[in-house]
Amino acid sequence: MGRKLDPTNKVKRGPGRKARKQKGAETELAKFLVEEDTEPKRLSSRARKRAAKRTQPSVQATEETVKKQPQKGFTDENSEWLKPAKRKRPVDESDGEEDSDSQWEQEEDEEEENTGAGLKAKEANEDEEEKEEDGGDDDSDDDEAMVDDYGAMEDSSEGEADDADGEELLPIERAARKQKKLEAAMEQDSDEDEEDEEEEEEEESGSEHVDEEDTVQANIDELDRFKLPDSEDREKEGLLPIDLQSIYQRIKDNVDVLSNFASKREEGKERAEYLSLLKKDLSTYYSYNTFLIEKLLDIFPVSELIDFLEANEIHRPVTIRTNTLKTRRRDLAQALINRGVNLDPLGKWSKVGLVIFDSSVPIGATPEYLAGQYMLQGASSLLPVMALSPQEGESVLDMSCAPAGKTTYMAQLMRNTGVIVANDASAERLKSVVGNIHRLGVTNTVICNYDGRQFPKVMGGFDRVLLDAPCSGTGVISKDPAVKTSKDEADIQRSAHLQKELILSAIDSLNAESKTGGYLVYCTCSIMVEENEWVVDYALKKRNVKLVPTGLDFGKEGFTRFKERRFHPSLHLSRRFYPHSHNMDGFFVAKLKKFSNTVPAMPAGEPAEEENVPAETETPAPSKESPKNPGSKVKGKKPLKVKAGIAKGKVATNGTVAKNLTKKPTDVLKKKGMKDRKMKPKVAKDGTETAKEPKVEEKNEGSRFEKKSDKKRSKNPMKESNRMGKNKFKKFKKMLKKEEVA
Amino acid sequence: MRPLTEDETKTMFEKLSKYIGENIKLLVDRPDGTYCFRLHNDRVYYISEKILKLATNISREKLVSVGTCFGKFTKTQKFRLHITALDFLAPYAKFKVWVKPGAEQSFLYGNHVLKSGLGRITENTAQYQGVVVYSMADVPLGFGVAAKSTQECRRVDPMSIVVFHQADIGEYIRSEDTLT
Numbered sequence: 041m042g043r044k045l046d047p048t049n050k051v052k053r054g055p056g057r058k059a060r061k062q063k064g065a066e067t068e069l070a071k072f073l074v075e076e077d078t079e080p081k082r083l084s085s086r087a088r089k090r091a092a093k094r095t096q097p098s099v100q101a102t103e104e105t106v107k108k109q110p111q112k113g114f115t116d117e118n119s120e121w122l123k124p125a126k127r128k129r130p131v132d133e134s135d136g137e138e139d140s141d142s143q144w145e146q147e148e149d150e151e152e153e154n155t156g157a158g159l160k161a162k163e164a165n166e167d168e169e170e171k172e173e174d175g176g177d178d179d180s181d182d183d184e185a186m187v188d189d190y191g192a193m194e195d196s197s198e199g200e201a202d203d204a205d206g207e208e209l210l211p212i213e214r215a216a217r218k219q220k221k222l223e224a225a226m227e228q229d230s231d232e233d234e235e236d237e238e239e240e241e242e243e244e245s246g247s248e249h250v251d252e253e254d255t256v257q258a259n260i261d262e263l264d265r266f267k268l269p270d271s272e273d274r275e276k277e278g279l280l281p282i283d284l285q286s287i288y289q290r291i292k293d294n295v296d297v298l299s300n301f302a303s304k305r306e307e308g309k310e311r312a313e314y315l316s317l318l319k320k321d322l323s324t325y326y327s328y329n330t331f332l333i334e335k336l337l338d339i340f341p342v343s344e345l346i347d348f349l350e351a352n353e354i355h356r357p358v359t360i361r362t363n364t365l366k367t368r369r370r371d372l373a374q375a376l377i378n379r380g381v382n383l384d385p386l387g388k389w390s391k392v393g394l395v396i397f398d399s400s401v402p403i404g405a406t407p408e409y410l411a412g413q414y415m416l417q418g419a420s421s422l423l424p425v426m427a428l429s430p431q432e433g434e435s436v437l438d439m440s441c442a443p444a445g446k447t448t449y450m451a452q453l454m455r456n457t458g459v460i461v462a463n464d465a466s467a468e469r470l471k472s473v474v475g476n477i478h479r480l481g482v483t484n485t486v487i488c489n490y491d492g493r494q495f496p497k498v499m500g501g502f503d504r505v506l507l508d509a510p511c512s513g514t515g516v517i518s519k520d521p522a523v524k525t526s527k528d529e530a531d532i533q534r535s536a537h538l539q540k541e542l543i544l545s546a547i548d549s550l551n552a553e554s555k556t557g558g559y560l561v562y563c564t565c566s567i568m569v570e571e572n573e574w575v576v577d578y579a580l581k582k583r584n585v586k587l588v589p590t591g592l593d594f595g596k597e598g599f600t601r602f603k604e605r606r607f608h609p610s611l612h613l614s615r616r617f618y619p620h621s622h623n624m625d626g627f628f629v630a631k632l633k634k635f636s637n638t639v640p641a642m643p644a645g646e647p648a649e650e651e652n653v654p655a656e657t658e659t660p661a662p663s664k665e666s667p668k669n670p671g672s673k674v675k676g677k678k679p680l681k682v683k684a685g686i687a688k689g690k691v692a693t694n695g696t697v698a699k700n701l702t703k704k705p706t707d708v709l710k711k712k713g714m715k716d717r718k719m720k721p722k723v724a725k726d727g728t729e730t731a732k733e734p735k736v737e738e739k740n741e742g743s744r745f746e747k748k749s750d751k752k753r754s755k756n757p758m759k760e761s762n763r764m765g766k767n768k769f770k771k772f773k774k775m776l777k778k779e780e781v782a
Numbered sequence: 783m784r785p786l787t788e789d790e791t792k793t794m795f796e797k798l799s800k801y802i803g804e805n806i807k808l809l810v811d812r813p814d815g816t817y818c819f820r821l822h823n824d825r826v827y828y829i830s831e832k833i834l835k836l837a838t839n840i841s842r843e844k845l846v847s848v849g850t851c852f853g854k855f856t857k858t859q860k861f862r863l864h865i866t867a868l869d870f871l872a873p874y875a876k877f878k879v880w881v882k883p884g885a886e887q888s889f890l891y892g893n894h895v896l897k898s899g900l901g902r903i904t905e906n907t908a909q910y911q912g913v914v915v916y917s918m919a920d921v922p923l924g925f926g927v928a929a930k931s932t933q934e935c936r937r938v939d940p941m942s943i944v945v946f947h948q949a950d951i952g953e954y955i956r957s958e959d960t961l962t
Contacts, residue, residue: 404955407887407951410890410923411922411923459832472958474851478961486837486845488845489845499839
């Protein structure tokens with residue numbers, strides 16, 4: 041797609057970008073005041089050379105003679121990177137020429153011993169030729185001059201003691217450097233100035249060719265190495281007005297160091313120190329809160345994180361989806377082009393999407409829009425529906441549908457047959473759903489206003505369910521920059537908790553026996569692992585579902601392991617989408633298939649709960665199962681406490697509890713793999729227990745709802761009575777046992 | 783949600799027949815299953831029987847909309863067609879009016895159609911006959927009532943109204959809240 045006229049790229053917004061452009065008086069002031077900090081960075085190439093000379097004048101001199109020497113007729117490896125030094129010399133050092141001449145001869149003799157006279161004579165001609173060629177090209181000479189110098193610097197910093205060794209290594213080094221130079225020259229425009237080149241190399245080194253860059257890079261860094269500002273500098277910085285330019289530069293340098301930590305670190309500095317500075321700088325520069333930056337750092341490597349943050353500063357292209365119920369994409373494109381809209385197909389993966397580059401009319405109010413020929417919709421929100429791929433004649437549930445972009449897409453895939461139940465918890469948002477569904481001519485929908493968590497009680501047996509769960513919105517920061525600062529741990533936990541409740545009720549609404557379906561697509565516009573993989577992993581443990589391929593041939597695989605958490609290995613089948621790599625909103629899509637309608641009892645979970653009751657029907661839990669028990673017990677019981685925690689504002693406890701929740705079972709899962717699935721039937725065999733256990737499960741959920749809203753409490757008196765029954769049952773058991781003991 | 787009473791059915795069908803005439807029976811007897819009208823919150827919905835069955839699961843206060851909304855009964859028990867019914871009126875419309883591209887936008891903002899914006903009109907349109915308004919590209923834009931018969935339309939001056947505006951698709955944006 042030729043994205044030439046994207047208006048969104050023209051207008052760059054956000055505090056960071058703007059501020060970067062404006063270099064006011066305060067930046068100048070800051071430069072003067074924090075001189076020590078910035079000085080090494082601002083040295084020009086010449087200055088660096090001079091500095092190097094100052095420190096080690098004698099070595100410099102000898103080194104240069106070494107460099108010069110091949111011009112007199114040595115190997116071409118040498119000649120290529122030596123010439124510039126000669127060109128530069130008259131400019132740099134007016135006085136050095138005479139004595140260096142004499143030194144050449146000395147060095148020459150030494151070299152002759154090493155290389156052999158015959159070789160020298162042969163290659164002298166070639167050298168001269170090359171010299172002439174290079175003479176015409178000033179810039180490339182400069183580049184080479186730089187490398188030349190770095191070599192000198194490196195040697196000088198190593199000290200005179202190393203000189204002998206250095207000379208022994210030289211031919212090899214030279215060969216390597218020459219090759220590197222050639223490659224670099226191929227890649228880079230020769231007219232780029234030295235500073236730019238350096239930056240580019242730094243960026244590159246972050247990506248694949250780290251080792252390739254290494255030698256050149258290391259030489260540069262010997263002098264111009266990124267230094268961590270000490271605590272004093274930081275204090276000063278707090279007082280001064282923020283200089284975004286220098287912060288940006290520091291971020292770049294810092295990322296460079298972090299991606300080549302072994303070679304570029306400052307002696308005695310920990311990685312953590314670099315990281316903490318980076319975090320601080322990132323949150324200042326992109327105006328995020330520290331929490332979110334830390335979270336993102338967990339998800340992305342540092343270099344990718346910068347890309348991600350940058351991508352969040354620009355808007356995604358406006359995309360529309362053709363309503364195939366009313367028109368065809370070609371006709372629509374023609375009609376819009378006639379109205380002065382500049383558009384293109386969205387991509388190979390979508391037959392209905394169009395990208396709008398720019399438009400002379402408001403794209404959300406054209407007669408075509410009003411006639412329902414298209415829907416304004418982000419590219420990313422097409423994906424979950426494609427993953428769901430609803431078939432004609434099926435019954436489908438969209439659990440949180442507003443504003444009906446995905447719902448109408450489903451309807452058009454189903455050609456207005458079957459039934460779609462479009463649900464949303466917010467009555468206000470449902471108004472747009474009604475409007476959009478009627479505008480697009482969708483006739484097979486029932487729109488209702490339930491809380492998704494109580495849906496299985498309303499109706500069930502759907503062939504497919506789409507759960508676009510409410511989330512923290514960390515994938516759509518470009519749409520809503522408020523997310524940058526407004527989210528904290530509690531928000532993430534809260535939405536993760538809601539998502540877990542929703543995904544269970546979504547699974548419960550599914551009909552596993554459906555011939556064509558039994559599929560659930562879970563998606564969020566968040567990129568947090570807590571809201572995605574973790575939730576799916578939770579569902580995998582709690583219900584008879586398995587992950588299936590989404591059918592989307594791009595996107596990144598979901599995490600199967602994240603920090604200390606280990607998820608089900610099949611989670612690689614889920615897909616993640618990022619703004620920087622796919623140019624669409626951050627998104628997560630997972631497709632699950634329900635393979636049994638029975639709600640699995642916690643394997644050996646319930647008996648363990650009644651620990652004082654000897655297992656009459658079931659053998660005592662074997663060692664494998666025993667670690668599972670606390671986990672499942674926690675799951676069964678804890679949610680109540682978690683809720684209470686939230687209500688009281690004890691967010692921290694909530695967080696820790698939640699961590700425990702997953703940690704324990706995952707450990708078990710790691711050991712047993714899929715085994716817990718196999719164990720379910722086993723539990724199912726023991727008659728008395730199984731009959732009760734699903735109810736206990738439901739009971740717990742019911743009680744969770746009750747905490748949330750009073751309505752629900754009134755809704756399920758049945759559950760209430762169930763609970764009593766269960767308790768009584770336990771009591772009876774205990775009594776019986778006591779009697780037996782007595 | 784309940785079926786319409788006798789009176790309500792009569793009022794509504796009278797209204798509908800102003801636009802689609804005897805084609806109304808095509809709406810009721812469809813080859814692809816039985817469709818019916820249901821009243822919910824004073825609004826009339828046109829639904830397939832299958833969907834209707836599913837919708838009965840949903841309690842009255844939680845049900846927002848089902849199938850297609852045709853219009854609503856006013857407090858005085860008159861029936862008012864909504865723009866959402868256009869999908870079913872347009873294919874069966876007996877009398878049509880096409881507006882010129884320049885007048886399209888004006889109609890979509892809720893204005894009447896003037897003679898100057900009139901592109902085409904069905905022959906033999908009587909005065910006060912319900913008509914469906916199309917753009918010249920045959921995209922249905924709304925419906926209204928003919929202010930003049932076809933014959934009169936030829937003679938009147940360019941600034942006189944030929945079609946009274948009743949509903950247009952601009953309402954999807956202008957009055958999204960009151961669609962249902």
